[in-house]
Amino acid sequence: MTISAAQSRAGRALIGWSQEQLATASRVAKATIANFEAGKRTPYDRTLQDVRAALEAAGVIFVAENGEGPGVRLRKSVT
Numbered sequence: 001m002t003i004s005a006a007q008s009r010a011g012r013a014l015i016g017w018s019q020e021q022l023a024t025a026s027r028v029a030k031a032t033i034a035n036f037e038a039g040k041r042t043p044y045d046r047t048l049q050d051v052r053a054a055l056e057a058a059g060v061i062f063v064a065e066n067g068e069g070p071g072v073r074l075r076k077s078v079t
Contacts, residue, residue: 001064002045003052005037011060011072026054 003011012022019037023030028043028050035041036051043051052062055072063071 001062002048003062004070005039007062007070007072008033008051008055009037011055011062014060014072014074015055015058017058022051022054025058026050 008022012019017025019030019033022028023033026033028047032041032043032047033051036043036048056062059075059077061073061075063073
């Protein structure tokens with residue numbers, strides 16, 4: 001499943017990450033993330049996979065289209 005620009009922005013917001021923090025964690029250029037989230041360009045599939053993997057590692061769960069539209073949520077923490 002690919003991710004949308006809105007899911008990227010929402011995922012970052014859920015974990016309190018800046019574009020710079022996502023860039024560092026995903027090893028993707030900040031400009032690429034900024035352009036993607038602004039709707040200026042769609043990165044390569046491999047780049048989107050790296051962004052998604054970084055967000056998932058930080059606790060973001062991507063919700064597929066289920067009639068309500070794609071979304072994100074936080075993984076339940078184990079305490």
